[in-house]
Amino acid sequence: MPEHALARSFEIIGDDYDRYRPGFPEAAAAMIVPTTVDVGLDLGAGTGKFTELLVDRARRTVAVEPSERMLQVLRVKLPDVEAQIGAAERIPLGDASVDVVTVAQAFHWFDRDAACDEIARVLVPRGALGLLWNRSDPTCTWDRACHRIAHPAVSEADATTDGAAEELPHFELVRREEIHWAERISRDHYLRRWATVSSLLVAEESTRARMLGEIGAVLDSSADTRGREMLDLPQVTDVYVYRRA
Numbered sequence: 001m002p003e004h005a006l007a008r009s010f011e012i013i014g015d016d017y018d019r020y021r022p023g024f025p026e027a028a029a030a031m032i033v034p035t036t037v038d039v040g041l042d043l044g045a046g047t048g049k050f051t052e053l054l055v056d057r058a059r060r061t062v063a064v065e066p067s068e069r070m071l072q073v074l075r076v077k078l079p080d081v082e083a084q085i086g087a088a089e090r091i092p093l094g095d096a097s098v099d100v101v102t103v104a105q106a107f108h109w110f111d112r113d114a115a116c117d118e119i120a121r122v123l124v125p126r127g128a129l130g131l132l133w134n135r136s137d138p139t140c141t142w143d144r145a146c147h148r149i150a151h152p153a154v155s156e157a158d159a160t161t162d163g164a165a166e167e168l169p170h171f172e173l174v175r176r177e178e179i180h181w182a183e184r185i186s187r188d189h190y191l192r193r194w195a196t197v198s199s200l201l202v203a204e205e206s207t208r209a210r211m212l213g214e215i216g217a218v219l220d221s222s223a224d225t226r227g228r229e230m231l232d233l234p235q236v237t238d239v240y241v242y243r244r245a
């Protein structure tokens with residue numbers, strides 16, 4: 001499956017993505033935007049799951065996202081945000097017009113070098129770039145087993161470092177943190193969340209049903225989840241804060 005087909009899988013969902021995907025901890029937003037800025041841009045904003053934390057920290061918030069379906073949800077949820085169709089490789093904003101750019105759970109979909117050129121172009125000198133990813137907690141064996149079903153090609157080593165960003169052109173890394181938090185989530189919500197993950201979205205109906213069946217079987221067999229309606233799901237959020245060099 002080509003990467004771009006997986007990236008475009010988000011074009012077919014909106015409401016379900018917003019309903020079932022996890023949000024981000026407030027502490028992550030505080031690390032990237034410690035004091036109020038004039039203009040904040042959330043890039044690859046999706047339905048606004050991180051944008052909603054940015055609005056409290058920027059006098060003007062812009063969301064750029066290629067999927068109209070995702071943006072429709074964002075516009076309803078966050079009517080004061082300037083929502084624009086666009087991509088990281090071609091940001092529809094002027095030079096040096098943004099104080100901080102945030103990218104939640106999306107940087108891995110971008111053409112890295114082209115996106116860094118564009119982000120550096122729209123940022124003011126010494127402007128901040130915050131990248132963040134939620135990932136499963138490696139100590140949670142049942143969640144890790146479900147990840148292996150949904151992402152069979154991802155090795156365990158990759159899975160535990162999938163939030164890792166490298167050195168980026170135009171940027172210097174100034175802070176890197178791992179935030180541990182937990183969600184209380186119903187079994188049904190957890191299963192529906194998996195149905196919003198790109199590998200399941202693009203799978204044949206029969207493959208998707210098999211994967212969801214196997215994930216359900218993990219929940220039926222693990223001591224932490226068996227027979228439980230409510231699950232305690234640990235999460236890790238990787239946060240990387242860069243400055244425009």
Ligand SMILES: C[S@@+](CC[C@H](N)C(=O)[O-])C[C@H]1O[C@@H](n2cnc3c(N)ncnc32)[C@H](O)[C@@H]1O
Pocket residue numbers: 007008010011021043044045046047048049050064065066067070086087088089103104105106109110111
């Ligand atoms: C996993 S979703 C994350 C959405 C949102 N930031 C969040 O955390 O809920 C990835 C998003 O990246 C967007 N995306 C994919 N390729 C992109 C690109 N080249 N430029 C900007 N956004 C892109 C997708 O449309 C999708 O909304």
